[in-house]
Amino acid sequence: MTISAVVPRFEVARIRADFPILSEVVHGKPLVYLDSANTSQKPLAVIKATDDYYRHANGNIHRATHLLSERATALYEGARAKAAAFINAGDPHTIVLTKGTTDGINLVAQSFARSTLRAGDEIVLSWLEHHSNIVPWQLVAEQTGASIKVVPINDLGEVDQDAFDRMLSSRTKIVAVGHVSNALGTINPVKSMIAKAHAVGAVALIDGAQAAPHLVIDVQDLDCDFYVLSSHKMFGPTGVGVLYGRARLLAAMPPYQGGGDMIESVTFEKTKYNQVPYKFEAGTPNIAGVAAFGAAIDYLSSIDRAAALAHEDEVLAYATAQVSAMRGVRIIGEARAKTGVLSFVLDGAHPHDAGTILDQQGIAVRTGQHCAQPVMDRFSIPATIRASLAIYNSREDIDALVRGLQRVREVFS
Amino acid sequence: MSELSDLYQEVILDHNRRPHNFRVIDAPTAKQEGYNPLCGDRLTLYLSVDHDTIRDVSFQGSGCAISKASASLMTDALKGKTVAEARELFDRFHAMITSNPETPAADLGKLSVLAGVREFPTRVKCASLAWHTMKAAVAHESDAPVSTE
Numbered sequence A: 001m002t003i004s005a006v007v008p009r010f011e012v013a014r015i016r017a018d019f020p021i022l023s024e025v026v027h028g029k030p031l032v033y034l035d036s037a038n039t040s041q042k043p044l045a046v047i048k049a050t051d052d053y054y055r056h057a058n059g060n061i062h063r064a065t066h067l068l069s070e071r072a073t074a075l076y077e078g079a080r081a082k083a084a085a086f087i088n089a090g091d092p093h094t095i096v097l098t099k100g101t102t103d104g105i106n107l108v109a110q111s112f113a114r115s116t117l118r119a120g121d122e123i124v125l126s127w128l129e130h131h132s133n134i135v136p137w138q139l140v141a142e143q144t145g146a147s148i149k150v151v152p153i154n155d156l157g158e159v160d161q162d163a164f165d166r167m168l169s170s171r172t173k174i175v176a177v178g179h180v181s182n183a184l185g186t187i188n189p190v191k192s193m194i195a196k197a198h199a200v201g202a203v204a205l206i207d208g209a210q211a212a213p214h215l216v217i218d219v220q221d222l223d224c225d226f227y228v229l230s231s232h233k234m235f236g237p238t239g240v241g242v243l244y245g246r247a248r249l250l251a252a253m254p255p256y257q258g259g260g261d262m263i264e265s266v267t268f269e270k271t272k273y274n275q276v277p278y279k280f281e282a283g284t285p286n287i288a289g290v291a292a293f294g295a296a297i298d299y300l301s302s303i304d305r306a307a308a309l310a311h312e313d314e315v316l317a318y319a320t321a322q323v324s325a326m327r328g329v330r331i332i333g334e335a336r337a338k339t340g341v342l343s344f345v346l347d348g349a350h351p352h353d354a355g356t357i358l359d360q361q362g363i364a365v366r367t368g369q370h371c372a373q374p375v376m377d378r379f380s381i382p383a384t385i386r387a388s389l390a391i392y393n394s395r396e397d398i399d400a401l402v403r404g405l406q407r408v409r410e411v412f413s
Numbered sequence B: 001m002s003e004l005s006d007l008y009q010e011v012i013l014d015h016n017r018r019p020h021n022f023r024v025i026d027a028p029t030a031k032q033e034g035y036n037p038l039c040g041d042r043l044t045l046y047l048s049v050d051h052d053t054i055r056d057v058s059f060q061g062s063g064c065a066i067s068k069a070s071a072s073l074m075t076d077a078l079k080g081k082t083v084a085e086a087r088e089l090f091d092r093f094h095a096m097i098t099s100n101p102e103t104p105a106a107d108l109g110k111l112s113v114l115a116g117v118r119e120f121p122t123r124v125k126c127a128s129l130a131w132h133t134m135k136a137a138v139a140h141e142s143d144a145p146v147s148t149e
Helices: A012-017 A044-057 A067-086 A101-116 A135-144 A161-167 A190-199 A247-252 A287-302 A305-324 A351-360 A373-378 A395-411 B010-017 B065-078 B083-097 B109-119 B121-142
Strands: A095-098 A122-126 A147-151 A172-178 A203-207 A226-230 A241-245 A263-266 A271-273 A329-332 A341-346 A366-368 A384-388 B030-036 B041-050 B053-062
Touching: A044 A067, A044 A287, A067 A095, A067 A287, A095 A101, A101 A135, A101 A172, A101 A203, A101 A226, A101 A241, A122 A135, A122 A161, A135 A147, A147 A161, A161 A190, A172 A190, A190 A203, A241 A247, A305 A329, A305 A341, A305 A395, A341 A351, A341 A395, A351 A366, A351 A384, A351 A395, A351 B065, A351 B121, B010 B065, B010 B109, B030 B121, B041 B065, B041 B121, B053 B065, B053 B083, B065 B083, B065 B109, B065 B121, B083 B109, B083 B121, B109 B121
Parallel strands: A122 A147, A122 A172, A172 A203, A203 A226
Antiparallel strands: A095 A241, A226 A241, A263 A271, A329 A341, A341 A384, A366 A384, B030 B041, B041 B053
8 A cells, every 4th residue: 555545635625614714705706815925814723712812811921920911921932932843943032923024024134233234244135035025124234334235036036046156255244035935936945045145154034924834944954043934924813923043143132122021120220131032022012913823833733734735836836837828928937946826917907907807706816016026127017916825725716716817808808 | 896897998998908198298398207116007297388288298107907098088188278277187086086986976077987996995096196196297387387488
């Protein structure tokens, strides 16, 4: 008997049943949700965790002696430990809970980069980056006199590794790249990019917002210095994220924001900061959100990730074949390693018009620049239609998309 | 339920395919860029104003059908109008595309084909891009009388 005979197939119908919103009717049509790279939908377990938190555990964390505070703290710190395990960080104290990926990158830029960069230093980014992995570096470059170098991409939407090699030098202090491109779905070879960054003495930050819902992440194996992600892209609530940082770097970094919970003692003469990671978590955080994020990690951990990824890859391959077969379609981003995203343009129909016509048929896609204007400029297009996938999508969703695009064709024939 | 056919009327599709006044004016009295960063729509509006009257107006750029048709229809409507009349038309147009879809739409002549945008709130920015660009362009024209040598 072969192994495959005993491994159950990935049951997408069972997964779909976990997500109540997928039964929603929009504009009189069943919802076809193909916008998970924008934000993912939430399983019942996550919705219930939010509800449970406010019914049974709401209190402030780390502050009071009563039972509710104890429960809230346990949920909050429990989620930190789950996040550490999810990306194989080892020590949960290397996990800073943030508002999301954008917040995490800004934290590293304003704390680590601002305190270490000097005029003439260089920050290396890729052409694929989301605006949130561009603008925080522009801000800190302006503040410190550092400059930004951008690694070009090829016509497939892959980061040019030879150009990357050439751009690295002793001036390079930070390399910040996405694990997976939100606009095109390209999976970057981050492990080798991190090693190359280290070889010239730079630190590497990986934007994992789009990788977290699809790939198994191991920050120790990657050997990255910082890894950031967002809860809401991986079936958790909005407004919560993770910054993993190498322990010795986090320890040396100055606080990002001042306030309660991030201090050990305060007098008007001298304030002593709390230890890592609490010194980066000023103020009362989104405790319910973090508790529900913990439930999202539990949910993702409960499914067979390898089978889920194989399923997503199969649906993406099907989508690519079906959409490519249509007349007048140009696929944007044909990287050899891709996950979760099909970006394309249609002859004669602007993405924004296509988006409205698809929406009228219950099909949710994103149209526009995807917060990645340099990528659009690179391909000389103003925008794309982006269908993005999660574990709950199926071939039926793609068939609906193709029917929807045929309707777009009819209107713009 | 909002109807696609209210939005994509034949007139709008025609203006999208063959926009009017889609050209550059040499030596315009005002030239203004308009940009919608959400969807990437981008246009350049050219105005030729003489004695406070819009003698010629044109545009170039790329955008969705709604923004292109709106720019095309707007340029047709503005020719011969005074700057004050253009501003007043901006207000009436803006009111029409943001009014309650349950109420009767204002009659703005040929511009009324864009009233369907009311039913699609996410598309109001597309329909108003050219108009906001025009408003910015005439701001340069208004304070002092336009120089006529």
